[in-house]
Amino acid sequence: MTQNPYLWLIPVLPLAGAAINGFFGQRSSKTAVTTVALAFPGLSFLLALWIALGFSSSAAPYYFNLAHWVRSGSFSADFAFYLDQLSLVMLLVVTGVGFLIHIYSIGYMAEDPGYYRFFSYLNLFMFFMLTLVLANNYLLMFIGWEGVGLASYLLIGFWFTKDSAASAGKKAFIVNRIGDFGFLIGLFLLIQNFKSLDFREVFEGVTKLPANPTTEGLLTAVGILLMVGACGKSAQIPLYVWLPDAMEGPTPVSALIHAATMVTAGVYMVARSHVIFERAPIALTVVAIIGTLTALFAATIGITQTDIKKVLAYSTVSQLGYMFMACGVGAFSAGIFHLMTHAFFKGLLFLAAGSVIHAVGGEQDMRKMGGLRSYIPVTFFTMLIATLAIAGIWPFAGFWSKDEILWKAYQANWVYWLIGLITAFITSFYMFRLVFMTFWGDYRGIQVDKHGQAHAAQGHGGHGHGEPHESPMVMLAPLMILAVLSFIGGFVGYHNLFEHFLAPVFGSTEAAPAAESGGNTELVFQLISVTVAILGAILAWILYVSKPYLPQKISDSLGSFYEAVLNKYYVDELYATLFVKPLVDGSTRILWQGVDRKVIDDSVNEAADGARHVSDNVRQMQSGNLRSYAGWIAAGSALMIAYMIWLGVGR
C-alpha cells in the first residue's frame, strides 16, 4: 500500500474541463472549446500512462485520501481513491479510448450547434467514470455509477428537440434506476453487516465470516442485488431494453459510453466484488446464467436488424453477456480481458459506423448502403479489422479474450461453452453480414447532388456532397489507432500474462495449473472456435454477397418466428403492458386525480370554504335586534354563573 497524491487529479481534470466548457463554451470560439475539451482528458490520459509506467506490483495497491466525507456514527466513507491492477486496466482503457473518441468527436460533431455542450457532457462523463473506477469504497463508486447514468441521459438525449431521442434518454435513465435500486439494497445489506462500504474493510469482513448457511444466504442476497444493479448498467436481461434505444445519441456517444466504458461498469463492479461472489456460488451461477442467456438472446436479435447502429448495440449486449459469463464461472480476469479487447474493437466498430454514416450523409439503414469499400477504403479496412476481432479470428484481439472465456466456461460446465460457441457463430455471422451489406455489392443509397440534402436522420449530415466520401483525418486517426490495438491487444493474453498480472487482485485461484497442462485440449478448443467463426463468415458471404435473394426467402419461410425476432421478441411491448401502462394509469388516476386533486387540493379548498361557512353562520348573530342580543347575554351570563359555581366561587 503506497500513497499516490496524484490519483485524485485523474478524475478531477475532466471535471474542470466540463465546467469550463459548460460555463464559457457558448461564448467561446470553437478552437477554444476544442482545446479545453481535449486538454483535460488528454492530461488525465498522460497521468494514467505515467502511473502505469511507474506501476509496481509490489507497491500496489496505491491509494489517496482526498477529503473526509461521511462520518456518521460507526459508518464512514471518504473521497478516497484506490488503484490496483484491476483499476489500472480500467483506467487505461477509459482514459485511452476516451481520449481517442474525444479526438474523433471533433470531426464528427464539427457542424453541430451544440458543439461545446457535447464536449462538456463528454468530459463530465469521463469524470464520473473515472471516479467509479478509482473509488475505494462502494459509496463513491455509486456516485460515479449514478453520474455516468446522468451523463448517458444527457448524451443520449443530446438532440433533445427530437422526441425519440428525449424518450430514449428517459428510458435509459429509468431502466438504470431500477438496477440502481437493487444495487442500493445490496449496499444497505453491506452496511448493516460490515458497518462500512470501504472495499478493503468489506472484503476483509467477508473473508472472516464463518461458512454457515446464514452467511452464504446473506452473501448470495448481496451478490444477486449487486448483479441487479449490474444488469441495469450493463444492459443484461431483463434490463437491457435501453441500450438499443440509446443509439439515438450521437455515434461517438455510442462508442464511448455504450460500448467501451459505461456499460462495462457493471462488469468492473462484479469483478471488484469477486470476494463476495466467490463465497456465494448461487449468486455466481445466477450471474453466469444471465450472462450466457443474454449473449445468445441479443445475438439472435442482431441477425435481423437493418440499422447499422442497432446491430452494434445488440452486439454490445451480447458481448457483455460473455463478460458476465466469464465472471460467473469465476474467471474474472478473463472477463476483464474481454472487456479491454471489446473496448478496442467495439469502440472501433462504432466509430467506423459513424464514419460510414457520415460518408453517406446520415443514412443508417444498411439496406440503403452497399459497395462502399471503394468510396471509403480506410473506414472499410479498419472496420474489417474490428469485425475480424469481434468474430474471434486468430490472431486478432477478440480471439484471445473470447477463447479464454470459452475455455474457462467449459471447465465449469459444458453447457456454457456450447451456448457460448453457438453465440460466437451467430456473432460472426451478423458482423460479417453488416460488413457485406455495407461495403460489398452496389451502392443502393440515394445519390445526393451538390445542393441536395440526404437523409438528415440523425441531425447529422445532409452535406449534399454527392457520392459517399471519406471522413476527415481527425476522424480517421482514432480509427487507425484502435485498429492497431484491435490487432495487438490480445497478445497480452499470451501465456496467461494478463491473468498473472491480475492475479494479486483476484487471487491465484485462476492461475490453475490445469490451464497450463491443458495445453493440447485448449488448442483443440481454440481451433473449434476459429472454425465456427469462419463458418459464420462464410454463411454471411453466401447470404449477402453471392446469393442475395436467399435472405428474403429464408425470412419468408420462417414467417412469424422471423417477425418476432425482427421485433426484438416484443420485449418492449411486453414491458409496456406489464409495467409502464399500469404505472402510468395508476399515477394518473390514483395519484394525480385522486390524491393530488381530491385529497390535497380539495382539502385546502374545503378548509377555506369551511371558514367561509362558519363565518356566514356566525354573522347571523349580528342581527341588529335588541332582544336577541339580550337573549344571548342572558344565556351567556347563566353559563358564566354556572361555571363560577362549579369553580367554587359561590361557596
Place this chain on the structure above:
Amino acid sequence: MVPLSYYLVLSGILFACGVTGFLIKRNIISIFMSIELMLNGVNLSFVAFAAHWHALAGQVFVFFVMVVAAAEAAVGLAIIIAVYRTRETLNVDQVNLLKL
C-alpha cells in the same frame, strides 16, 4: 327575624322578572321599565347585605345607584324620543339597522 337568604331570593325574583321583561317586551319604554325593575332588585340585595353585615356602605351605595338610575332614565328617554322622531315607531324589532 327574617333570614338574609329570603331577601336575596326576593331580589333574585325581581331581577329575573326584569330580565324576562327585557326579553319579551317589544315596546322600548316597557323594556326601559324592566331595566328599572332590575335595578330595584339589585338595590334590595344591597340593603339586605348592608343590614346583614352591619355596614352602612351598602345603603350609601344604594343611594348612588338611584342617582345613576335617574340620570340614565332621563337620558334614555330623551334618546327614545329622538329615535321616535326619526323611526316613528316604538317597536324595538323595527329598529334593527345595525346589522351585518
Place this chain on the structure above:
Amino acid sequence: MISVHLILFLVFGAVAVAGAVNLLAQRHPINSALSLIAVMAALAGEYLLLGAEFVAAVQVIVYAGAVMVLFVFTIMLLNAGVEEHTKGSHVASLFGIPGVLLGSILIAWAVLRNSGTEAVAAGPWINTVSNGRPQDLPGSPETIGPLLFHEFLLPFEITSVLILIAIMGAVVLASKPPSTSSGPAKEAGN
C-alpha cells in the same frame, strides 16, 4: 319562627312580586308603569324593615316620585299604544328565557345553600356615629349624612357632575331639531 317582621316581609314581598309579574303581563306600557310604581312602594317598605329609613324615603321621593313620573310623561308624550305583535327574535325566547331561569335558579341555590336561614345578627354597625339612642334605626339621615360627606365625598361630587351631564344630554337629545321636520315629529315636539 313567625314574627311581625316575617309577616310584613311576606306582605311587601308579595306585593312586589305581583307588581313585577303584572309589569310583564300588561300590554299597555302605562299599566306596566303603574305596576312598577307599586313594586317600588313595596320595596320602600322592605327597606324600612331592614332599617334603611333614609334609603326608603329616597326611594319613594326620587324613584317612584320622579323617575316613574318621567316615564309616565314620556309614555303620554309619545302616545305609546298597546304593544303590537311583531315577529320577535327566536334567540330571545329560545336561549334567553331558559338562560334567565337557569341563572336565577343557580343563584338561588348558591345563596340558599350558604347563607342558610340564620337571622340578621344584632351588633354594632360599622361606619356609624351612634348618638346613643338604641331605638334609632341604623340607616337614618344622621348616620348616612356623615358618610356621604366624609368617606364617600368623591363619588358624591362625581354623581353631581353626572347629573349635570345627564341634564344637558337629555335637553340636547330631546329638543326639536333646528330645521323644520316632518309631521309627527313636529307634533311630538309640541
